[in-house]
Amino acid sequence: MDQLRDFLAQHPHIHHASPSSPDFETLREAFVIKPTVPAMIVRPRSAEDVAGLLGVLKENNLPFTIRVGGHDMFGRSQVQDAITIDLREIAYIHVDRDNLSARVGGGVLFVDLIKELSRNDVAVPHPLVATVGYVGWATHAGYGLLTPKFGLGADQILQAKVVDAQAVVRDADEDMLTAIRGGGGAVGVIVELTIKVYPLEQILAGFLVLESSDLPATIRRYTDAYRQQSEEGLPAELNLQPSVLNGPAGKAMAVFFVWASSDITAGQKWLSKVNTWSPVVMSTVAPTTVAGFHESIKDVLPKAVYGHAFTVNFHEFTPEVVEVISKHALLQPGDPATLISIHQLRDCAPEPVEKSVFGTRCPHFVLEILPCVLDKNKLDETVAWGNDFYNDMMRIDTENLLPSTFLALTETSKVNMRKIYGQQYETLARLKKQYDPGNLFKLALVQL
Ligand SMILES: Cc1cc2nc3c(=O)[nH]c(=O)nc-3n(C[C@H](O)[C@H](O)[C@H](O)COP(=O)(O)OP(=O)(O)OC[C@H]3O[C@@H](n4cnc5c(N)ncnc54)[C@H](O)[C@@H]3O)c2cc1C
Numbered sequence: 001m002d003q004l005r006d007f008l009a010q011h012p013h014i015h016h017a018s019p020s021s022p023d024f025e026t027l028r029e030a031f032v033i034k035p036t037v038p039a040m041i042v043r044p045r046s047a048e049d050v051a052g053l054l055g056v057l058k059e060n061n062l063p064f065t066i067r068v069g070g071h072d073m074f075g076r077s078q079v080q081d082a083i084t085i086d087l088r089e090i091a092y093i094h095v096d097r098d099n100l101s102a103r104v105g106g107g108v109l110f111v112d113l114i115k116e117l118s119r120n121d122v123a124v125p126h127p128l129v130a131t132v133g134y135v136g137w138a139t140h141a142g143y144g145l146l147t148p149k150f151g152l153g154a155d156q157i158l159q160a161k162v163v164d165a166q167a168v169v170r171d172a173d174e175d176m177l178t179a180i181r182g183g184g185g186a187v188g189v190i191v192e193l194t195i196k197v198y199p200l201e202q203i204l205a206g207f208l209v210l211e212s213s214d215l216p217a218t219i220r221r222y223t224d225a226y227r228q229q230s231e232e233g234l235p236a237e238l239n240l241q242p243s244v245l246n247g248p249a250g251k252a253m254a255v256f257f258v259w260a261s262s263d264i265t266a267g268q269k270w271l272s273k274v275n276t277w278s279p280v281v282m283s284t285v286a287p288t289t290v291a292g293f294h295e296s297i298k299d300v301l302p303k304a305v306y307g308h309a310f311t312v313n314f315h316e317f318t319p320e321v322v323e324v325i326s327k328h329a330l331l332q333p334g335d336p337a338t339l340i341s342i343h344q345l346r347d348c349a350p351e352p353v354e355k356s357v358f359g360t361r362c363p364h365f366v367l368e369i370l371p372c373v374l375d376k377n378k379l380d381e382t383v384a385w386g387n388d389f390y391n392d393m394m395r396i397d398t399e400n401l402l403p404s405t406f407l408a409l410t411e412t413s414k415v416n417m418r419k420i421y422g423q424q425y426e427t428l429a430r431l432k433k434q435y436d437p438g439n440l441f442k443l444a445l446v447q448l
Contacts, residue, residue, distance in 0.1 A: 001039065004083070007056045008042070014053070015043040015089070027086060030070030030078065031131070032307050038084040045089045047161060047169045047191040054189065055167035057083060058440055065443045066185050068107050068133030072445065073309040073409050079443055090191055095120045100198065101158060106191040108134045111294070118291035123200040125150050128241065128256060129301055130294045135193060139184045140408050140445065141358055143343040143366060145258045149236045152345065154181040155353045156195045162188035165436040174355060179431040182358030182424065186446040187435035204259035204267035205293040206285035207300070210278045212252040215244070216326035218278050219253055223317045225277035236348040237261040238270050244329045244340040251332060257285050258293070305337040307372030308383045310390035311409040313364050313402035320396050325367070328389035333382045337372040357431070359422035360404045367393065368409055407445065417448055
């Protein structure tokens, strides 16, 4: 630690906080509240700062993690007594409207990215929660609201600037980019990404709250209609993300609706159709921008929770799946932070980039069971609900289950990298060996 302190004394512009610093608690805060106390939080401002810092940590065998949005559901971006490299001061965004790309710093949060892109009338696939970090989201998969039209986050990455395992700043070559598209920070600290952006001035978006006095019946009606419509055809512009949440008026099924096109009239027609699937008691869907939509939903989901997550990938909304979801939706505890949410990768999404290690490329649903709570006393019973729900899902027809899970929401003890990366596992393992043979990045989310 003395060498690290010397380095920081020689680089006074790099802000750092130790557990006794007045701002340590604020900097330590993350989405999931954990007691983990890192030895120090260091906030480099540039790629060169990261390289200098990494050199000192490497030479002195000091363990470190990378943290940006702090949305790892299991708090793995901060480790007890390790150094947290907090990249949030590397947060520049340069939009190149002519080439439809943007250069973003490794510490950018969606909340800032979305606003800057909307100012330029462009957009990227993005999650519902804008406090998530862009790089952590995109490099581990990147399921998003515009994914049916534009693809997964991993497929948006054009170039990367990385501080590698030699503590040197470099532009990622093709092999390294392959590892970054799906492998997160396994081979380096990503200090900049160049990503694709898409012209999109206006969207039609908001959420629908469905009449839920008989919740299983509501879930059945909605999923039946959705399945039928999927068979008949769903335009890539339309994304629907169903959830069961505990709102002010009680537990209800809600559907986040996003029409990713400035042809609002066509979107209104689809909205009218979706409105007939199951009675709607409240709708916020309106013409807006991506930034406007995020502003409107920013208070719907909590900012910090006690919690856990379970996730299951499946192929089809079969009656069996709907029955399990309905059963546990009914049992879902009432804390405002407890949630069920379902992402989907549809076959209408653009062809994936070939040079990527993200393994789950077939069309599928990602069921997120989120036993999160604001009231810590309710955590155990809520996690027990999540666990029962997960176990029931794991008993469904195995043909309908995918072997992989969504890494970001899979607890460490359930992580099986061979299953998660499937056919891409060997490529990832080879690239890890090639770029980080000494396993400097051993506390990255992707650990082989
Ligand atoms: C409320 C919530 C909503 C979410 N919604 C979605 C969603 O809609 N779609 C989806 O696909 N995922 C979603 N996720 C999962 C999320 O994308 C991942 O957990 C992601 O890794 C979070 O990134 P972060 O920077 O916010 O988190 P952090 O906890 O700060 O980082 C997580 C890990 O990412 C790696 N990492 C992050 N940035 C870098 C970098 N610059 N260089 C190297 N490594 C880095 C590190 O290994 C780090 O440990 C959600 C998670 C939460 C909690």
